[in-house]
Amino acid sequence: MQFEFTQEQTMIREMVLDFSRDHASSQQIRQAMATEQGYDQKSWHAMSVDLGLAGLLVPVEFGGQGLELIDTVLVFEQLGGRLLPSPLLETAVMAVTLMTSLADEALQRKWLPRIAAGDCAVAFARLDNGVAEYVIGAQGADVLILCEDDNNHQLTILDGGPGHHHGAIKVSRLTMLDQTRSMSRVEMLPAQKLNGYQAGKGSLAAAAANRAHQFSHIALAAEAVGAAQSCLDMTVDYVKERHQFGRAIGSFQAVKHQLADMMVDIEAARSAVYFSACSVSENPAQLPEMASLARVQASEALTHCAAEMIQLHGGIGFTWEHDAHLYFKRARSTATLLQTNSELDEIIAEQLGLNSQVAS
Numbered sequence: 001m002q003f004e005f006t007q008e009q010t011m012i013r014e015m016v017l018d019f020s021r022d023h024a025s026s027q028q029i030r031q032a033m034a035t036e037q038g039y040d041q042k043s044w045h046a047m048s049v050d051l052g053l054a055g056l057l058v059p060v061e062f063g064g065q066g067l068e069l070i071d072t073v074l075v076f077e078q079l080g081g082r083l084l085p086s087p088l089l090e091t092a093v094m095a096v097t098l099m100t101s102l103a104d105e106a107l108q109r110k111w112l113p114r115i116a117a118g119d120c121a122v123a124f125a126r127l128d129n130g131v132a133e134y135v136i137g138a139q140g141a142d143v144l145i146l147c148e149d150d151n152n153h154q155l156t157i158l159d160g161g162p163g164h165h166h167g168a169i170k171v172s173r174l175t176m177l178d179q180t181r182s183m184s185r186v187e188m189l190p191a192q193k194l195n196g197y198q199a200g201k202g203s204l205a206a207a208a209a210n211r212a213h214q215f216s217h218i219a220l221a222a223e224a225v226g227a228a229q230s231c232l233d234m235t236v237d238y239v240k241e242r243h244q245f246g247r248a249i250g251s252f253q254a255v256k257h258q259l260a261d262m263m264v265d266i267e268a269a270r271s272a273v274y275f276s277a278c279s280v281s282e283n284p285a286q287l288p289e290m291a292s293l294a295r296v297q298a299s300e301a302l303t304h305c306a307a308e309m310i311q312l313h314g315g316i317g318f319t320w321e322h323d324a325h326l327y328f329k330r331a332r333s334t335a336t337l338l339q340t341n342s343e344l345d346e347i348i349a350e351q352l353g354l355n356s357q358v359a360s
Contacts, residue, residue, distance in 0.1 A: 009074055016078040019051060024082035026323050029180065032085040037140025038173070038182025039085040047086055048118030054088065055116030057096045057215075062112035064096075069215070070277040073222040077273075080223030081230040083180045083326055087121035089219055090137040095122035095145060097215040099199075101208035102155075107199050111143065111157070123184075124212060130188040136337070138184035139173040146186070146194065153206040155199035168192040178333035180326060213338050214291035218280070221273045221298035224334050225266065228298070231305040231327050232262045235312050242314070249312075258312060262305045269301035289351035292344035299335045306331040 005013070023043040032040040048054035056072050058064020065071075072093065079088065096115060099108055114120050123141035125132035127148045138144065144158045146169075158169070169192075172185045188194070199205070236259060239250030249255050276290035306328040310317035317324040335341050 005074075009071060012071060013074045013078060015051065016053070016075050017081075019047065020078055020082040020084055023047075024079075024084040029083055029085065029323075029326070033179040036173075038137070039087060039140060043084070044086050044088075044121070045118065047088065048091075052116070052118075054092050054118045056092050057100070058092075058112050058116040059100065062108060062116060064112065064116040068277075068281050069218065070274065070281065072219060073273055073277045076219045076222035077226040077229075077270075080226030083227060083323075083330055085180050085182070087123070087137040087140060089216060089223075090124060090141070091115060091120070091122045093219045094124045094136075094212045094216045095143075098124060098145060098155075098208050098212035101211045102200050102204065104199060107157070107197065110197070124209075125186040126209065127186070127188065132186040134174065134176075134183050134337075135171075135186050137182050138171050138186050139182055144169070144171075144186070145199070146196075147205065147209050152201045153203075153209065154201040155205045155209070156194045156196045157199050158194065158196040168194050176333065178329040180330055181333060181337075211287065214287050216338060217291040217295040217344070218273065218276055220334055220337060221269070221276070221294035224295075224298035224302040224331070225270045225273055227327055227330055228262070228266045228269065228302040228305040231302070231309040231324075232259065232266060234323075235259065235262070235309045238313055255312065258308055262308055265301040265304050269298040272297040289348050292347045292351075295334075296341045296344050296348070299331070299341055302327070302331040303335060 023040075023046065028040065028043070032038070032043070052065055053075060055064030056067050056075060057069075058066070060066035076089075079086070092115070096112065099112060102108075111120075111122075115122065120142035121137065121140055122143045122145060123135055123138040124145045125135040125138060125147070127146055127150070129150055130148075132146075142160070146156045146158065148154045148156070168189060170187050170189055174183045174185055176183045200208070236250070239255055239259070240248055242249045250259075273294045276294035279290050280287050306324070310324045310328060313322065313324055316322050319325075
């Protein structure tokens with residue numbers, strides 16, 4: 001297994017880092033949070049069209065980049081460091097993975113080129129009794145993919161954005177702790193039928209939906225690693241400047257230990273994420289446990305680093321004006337997004353056969 005980045009991968013990482021510095025200042029993030037769709041449309045256009053990030057995983061024959069999962073990890077790590085709000089996760093990872101997992105060439109030719117060209121933002125909702133809670137990016141989506149779990153996992157693709165689906169569904173944006181990621185409630189209206197593209201159903205549709213979520217876990221883990229690294233970098237800069245008793249607090253042994261613990265957690269999480277992405281590329285059957293491992297490890301690292309950042313920043317770390325609370329809230333949301341860490345721990349245990357050993 002090769003752990004050395006290629007020249008192209010290094011260029012991708014530096015390109016996205018430069019982009020995030022230009023488009024994700026504290027002020028820009030807060031302005032994007034306040035928009036109706038939850039992200040800045042100009043930044044999304046630049047990200048998806050100018051940089052082509054929406055087509056990361058789209059095969060070349062459909063106009064995409066045709067890159068590997070490890071390349072996607074590098075992109076999300078840099079974007080996560082700045083908490084840049086965008087529909088990239090749900091569009092470039094979740095929707096694309098689902099579509100490429102289905103043996104439906106007509107579907108792929110209809111939507112994948114649009115995604116790769118940055119023409120649409122896509123959201124994916126799994127309906128339970130006609131309702132899906134906490135759907136990422138549904139409020140600002142141009143295309144909605146619905147999976148009716150209570151109807152043999154029927155997949156339906158609705159084009160046109162919220163409010164343009166013949167009155168069959170209702171999308172309501174939710175007020176969440178983490179305002180850097182837009183979440184919505186999607187529900188089918190009574191006595192209405194979904195009139196959209198029937199993308200499949202049954203076990204194949206369920207497997208495609210699960211694969212989309214698992215790829216998303218790895219992207220979320222990469223985001224968390226980037227965010228945790230920013231927590232450490234911001235804290236190191238602060239403790240160099242903050243003085244007590246005539247000394248920078250960064251010179252105190254206890255503070256050094258806290259910073260070292262943060263670094264160890266981040267490096268362990270980064271290794272887990274990179275290893276998971278490479279393992280899945282070489283052996284796709286390992287996706288369930290690798291995705292769970294990466295998400296849990298990175299999520300817990302971010303939770304620890306965000307909490308330490310607030311503590312070491314003292315009083316200012318608790319204020320709205322400082323960005324520390326944005327990272328802490330992102331940590332809380334990442335730990336429960338799509339699946340909780342405890343649920344993912346169960347998947348890891350099951351894949352390793354530990355559940356059966358405990359039962360016996």
